[in-house]
Amino acid sequence: MIILPAIDIKDGNCVRLFKGDYATVQKVAESPYIAAQGFADAxxxxxxxxxxxxxxxxxxxxADLIADVAKVSGLSVEVGGGIRDMKAVEYYLSRGINRVILGSAAVKNQQLVxxxxxxxxxxxxxxxxxKEGMVRAEGWIDNSEINYIELAKRMEDVGVKTIVFTDIDQDGTLAxxxxxxxxxxxxxxxxxIIASGGVAVLKDIINLAELDVYGAICGxxxxxxxxxxxxxxxxxxKI
Structure with missing residues (x-):
């Protein structure tokens, strides 16, 4: 299982949210460059x-900041947030980003996927x-009527090989x-499957590894x- 330390960018700052609520934004690092260097050093x-x-x-x-932080870090990077058309996909993949994440587009524009x-x-x-098993979109603001497993099966059917799954109720809670x-x-x-949301301590990482998921995001x-x-x-x- 791979560990993917996370950097969330808002207004150019490295921040975290609680359960995806933008009103809870908190700056957590001096800069995204410093955070990324710390990840590489670890x-x-x-x-x-x-x-x-x-x-x-x-x-x-x-996007420009994210691409530059990725380049400077020397790490393999996956990016999500605001990628709604092929031009945005191409922007990142032509600038050294390894993988792009389509989230809202998977719900609202399957043809793009x-x-x-x-x-x-x-x-x-x-x-x-x-949230409670039902998919959300647009920065977790929009509700949908799609169960997470149903959407995952649709994505598998169109050739998607990797899914990042976030339980919003766990995200940023350390629960x-x-x-x-x-x-x-x-x-x-x-x-x-890449697990996202709720990781707090080493035991959480071990539990995820024992589920045999592909990766775990830690923020x-x-x-x-x-x-x-x-x-x-x-x-x-070692596992």
Whole structure:
């Protein structure tokens, strides 16, 4: 299992939210460059980045900054937030980003997912964000009538190989990941599953590794110090 430390960008700052609520925004690092360097120093190979302004405004907002932080870091990077058309997909993938995450587009514009997968294959990841099992979009503001497993199956059917699953009720809470939903998802689709939301301590990482998910995103736990990134990476390398 790979560990993906996270950097969420809002107004150019490295921040965290509580349960996706923009009113709870909190700056957690001096700069995204410093945060990324810390991840690299701890032995991370991947990094997860989100343009929070982009997710809310349905367009690329912090894209230039994200691409530059990724380049300077030397890490493999996946990016989500505000990617609503092929031009945005191409922007990131032509600037050294390894994978882009389509979230709201998977709910509202399945044709974009189909076209992107056809063009870029496994570099296209779908982000499924759910509250009480139902998918949300547009920076988690919009509700949908789609169950997370139903959407995952649709994405698998169009060739998506990797899914980032976030339980919104766990995100930013340090209350532990939703192991039950993740286990259900892993058994329903053959896609690689990246778990997001709720990771707090090393035991959470071990629990996820034992579910045999592909990856785990860690954000707030790293910034608060409740999870030692270097230790987490070392442990997963042994499992």
């Amino acid at each position: 032995g991370a190979e991947w990094m997860h980045m989100v343009d929070l302004d982009g997710a809310k405004d349905a367009k690329l907002v912090n 189909i076209d992107a997968v056809k063009e870029y294959g496994e570099r296209i990841v779908v982000g499924i964000d759910a 532990g990941p939703n192991l039950k939903q993740l286990d259900n998802l892993a058994h329903e689709v053959s896609c690689n 707030k736990a790293i910034y608060t110090g409740s999870l030692d990134l270097k230790q987490a990476i070392e442990v997963t390398n």
